[in-house]
Amino acid sequence: MLPLVESCSVLGVLWIAYTLYRRWTRISISDIPGPEPESFLLGSQREALQSQAGEASLRLSFIFSQFGHVIRLKGILGTDRLLISDPKALHYMYSSGYNIRKHGVRSEIARLVAGEGLTWANNDVHKRQRRVNSPAFGAAEACSYVPIFTAYANLATKWKESLGADGSTVVNAPNFFTRYFLDVIGEVAFDYRFGTINDENDPLATAFSSLIGHCSLYLGRQQSSSWDYWNSCPSPRLATDIAKELVEEKAEALLAGNNKRDIMSLLVKANASTNERANLSETEMLAQMQTIMVAGHETTANTMSWTLFELTKHPDVQTKLRAEIQATGRAIYARGDTEFTASDFESMAYTTAVMKEVLRFHPVTYSSLREAARDEILPLSKPLVTKSGKTITELPIAKNTALVVSLAGYNRNKDVFGEDADKFNPERWLDGSLQEKTTTKLGVYGNLMTFGSGHRACIGWRLAVYEYQAFLVELVKNFEFSMDPTLASKIRREASVVMIPTIAGEIELGPQLPVIIKAVDIL
Numbered sequence: 001m002l003p004l005v006e007s008c009s010v011l012g013v014l015w016i017a018y019t020l021y022r023r024w025t026r027i028s029i030s031d032i033p034g035p036e037p038e039s040f041l042l043g044s045q046r047e048a049l050q051s052q053a054g055e056a057s058l059r060l061s062f063i064f065s066q067f068g069h070v071i072r073l074k075g076i077l078g079t080d081r082l083l084i085s086d087p088k089a090l091h092y093m094y095s096s097g098y099n100i101r102k103h104g105v106r107s108e109i110a111r112l113v114a115g116e117g118l119t120w121a122n123n124d125v126h127k128r129q130r131r132v133n134s135p136a137f138g139a140a141e142a143c144s145y146v147p148i149f150t151a152y153a154n155l156a157t158k159w160k161e162s163l164g165a166d167g168s169t170v171v172n173a174p175n176f177f178t179r180y181f182l183d184v185i186g187e188v189a190f191d192y193r194f195g196t197i198n199d200e201n202d203p204l205a206t207a208f209s210s211l212i213g214h215c216s217l218y219l220g221r222q223q224s225s226s227w228d229y230w231n232s233c234p235s236p237r238l239a240t241d242i243a244k245e246l247v248e249e250k251a252e253a254l255l256a257g258n259n260k261r262d263i264m265s266l267l268v269k270a271n272a273s274t275n276e277r278a279n280l281s282e283t284e285m286l287a288q289m290q291t292i293m294v295a296g297h298e299t300t301a302n303t304m305s306w307t308l309f310e311l312t313k314h315p316d317v318q319t320k321l322r323a324e325i326q327a328t329g330r331a332i333y334a335r336g337d338t339e340f341t342a343s344d345f346e347s348m349a350y351t352t353a354v355m356k357e358v359l360r361f362h363p364v365t366y367s368s369l370r371e372a373a374r375d376e377i378l379p380l381s382k383p384l385v386t387k388s389g390k391t392i393t394e395l396p397i398a399k400n401t402a403l404v405v406s407l408a409g410y411n412r413n414k415d416v417f418g419e420d421a422d423k424f425n426p427e428r429w430l431d432g433s434l435q436e437k438t439t440t441k442l443g444v445y446g447n448l449m450t451f452g453s454g455h456r457a458c459i460g461w462r463l464a465v466y467e468y469q470a471f472l473v474e475l476v477k478n479f480e481f482s483m484d485p486t487l488a489s490k491i492r493r494e495a496s497v498v499m500i501p502t503i504a505g506e507i508e509l510g511p512q513l514p515v516i517i518k519a520v521d522i523l
C-alpha cells in the first residue's frame with residue numbers, strides 16, 4: 001500500500017489535471033467581469049450572505065453598469081456563478097422550461113423545509129404537480145377569497161384598543177403580520193382556524209408560525225451550526241400529521257358531495273379527477289399543503305411590513321392613498337354595500353400603483369438560484385465587455401453553470417423602470433412612461449420579477465395581491481403610520497430565506513419594525 005503522503009500527492013496531481021482538463025474543454029465564464037473574491041475558500045459567499053438582501057446585486061449592478069447586468073461571482077473553492085438581472089437573459093432563462101432548472105441545492109432546501117412538493121420538484125414531476133395544483137389558484141378562486149381577506153384585515157382595528165393617552169401606540173409590524181397572515185392562509189388553504197391572532201395555542205400554528213421567519217435567520221445568515229437551525233425549527237412531523245387528517249377530512253367531504261372552496265378541498269378534488277398516473281401520491285399531497293403554508297404566509301406578511309416602512313417614510317403617499325380608499329369606501333356605501341369587492345380593488349389606480357411600487361422596491365424573495373441543464377447561450381439586452389476586452393451580445397454558458405437570478409437587481413434596472421429606479425415612486429405606474437420603456441416582458445404582475453416568471457412563477461400571486469390589498473386598504477383607512485427617525489435609519493433588509501426587517505445591532509432579536517400608529521377619523 002502506498003504511504004499516505006504519496007497517495008495524497010497522486011490524488012492532488014489527478015485533481016489538478018482534471019481541473020485543467022475541465023477548464024480547457026468547457027465553456028468558461030471566467031472572462032466575465034466580477035468583484036475580487038474575499039478568499040479562494042469562501043469566494044464572495046460571505047459578502048452575499050452577510051450583507052443586506054439584494055445589496056450585493058444592487059451595488060454590483062451599479063459598479064458594472066457599463067458592462068451590462070450580468071456579473072461573475074466567485075462561490076466556494078473558486079467556483080464561478082453568474083449574477084443576472086439582464087431582462088433579455090432572464091426572459092430566455094424563464095422561457096426555456098426545464099433546460100434552465102431550479103438549482104439542486106435550492107430544491108434540497110425546499111425538500112427539507114416543506115417536503116417533496118412544488119418548490120422541490122423539477123422536470124416532469126414539477127409539471128405533473130403544477131397541473132394538479134393549478135385549478136386551486138385560478139383568478140376566480142382568488143376572487144372568492146376576498147371576503148375572508150377583508151374579514152381578517154378588519155380585525156386589525158383591534159389595535160385601537162391599545163392606543164395610549166396621546167392616541168398612539170407602537171407595534172412591531174412583522175410579529176403582528178406573521179400571525180395575521182398565518183391565520184388567513186390557514187382558513188383559505190385548509191378551512192382551519194389557527195387562532196394565532198388571539199394567541200390561542202394551536203399546535204399546527206406553532207409548527208408553522210416561525211418555520212421561515214425564525215429559522216431562516218439561521219439558514220440565510222449561517223450564523224449558527226445546522227444543529228442550531230434544526231433545533232430552532234418547529235416539528236415538520238406534527239404539521240404532516242395534522243395535514244394528513246385534513247386531507248382525509250376533505251376527501252370524505254368530497255365523497256359526501258360537500259363542495260368546499262378552500263385550496264386543500266380544491267386540490268383533493270383536482271387530484272380525484274386526474275388519472276392515476278398523473279395524480280399526486282399521499283406524500284406529495286401532504287407536501288403541497290406544507291409548501292403552501294411555508295410559501296404563502298411569510299411572503300405576504302413581510303411585504304406588508306415593508307409597505308408600512310415606506311408609508312412611514314412617505315407621508316404624502318399615505319395621504320393620497322387614504323384619500324382614494326375613503327373615496328372608494330364612500331362609493332361602496334352609496335351603492336348599499338359595506339365591503340370592498342375584488343372589482344373595487346381593481347378600480348383603485350393609486351392603491352395599485354403603491355402596491356406595485358412596494359413589490360418592485362422590496363421583493364421579499366429577492367433572489368432565486370437556477371442551473372443550466374445543458375450548454376446554453378444567453379442573449380443579452382446590452383453588449384457586455386469581457387475582462388479581455390471582447391464585446392459580446394450573447395453569453396455561452398456550460399451545463400451545470402449556477403445562475404443567481406437577482407429579482408431585486410432586475411426590479412431596479414434603470415432600462416426597465418426608468419432613471420429613478422433606485423427611488424420609491426408610485427407615480428411611475430401612473431404616468432404611462434413604463435409601457436414605452438418596457439421591451440422585454442417578464443413576470444406575472446406589472447412586469448416585475450417579484451413573483452418570479454415562467455413555468456415556476458408564484459402559483460399564489462393572484463391570491464397574494466388581493467390579500468395584500470385587503471390589508472393595505474383596511475390599515476390605511478383606520479390608521480396613520482410613522483416611525484422614530486433614529487430607528488428608521490437602522491432598519492436592515494435582512495437576507496434570510498425571505499427579506500425580513502431587522503434593526504442593526506439587534507439582529508439576534510429577530511424581525512423588528514417598530515411602527516407608531518394613530519387612529520384616523522373615518523369619513
Ligand code: HEM
Nearest residue numbers: 118295296299300303365368450451452456458459460464
Ligand atoms: C407577496 C407574496 C409572495 C411573493 C413575493 C412570492 C414570491 C414567489 C416567487 C418569487 C416564486 C418563484 C421562486 C422561484 O423562481 O424559484 C414563488 C413561488 C411559489 N409561491 Fe409565491 N410568493 C408570494 C405569495 C405566495 C402565496 C400567498 C402562495 C400560496 C398561497 C405562494 C405559493 C408559492 C408556491 C407554491 C411557489 C412554487 C411554484 C413552483 O415552483 O411551481 N406564494 N413565489
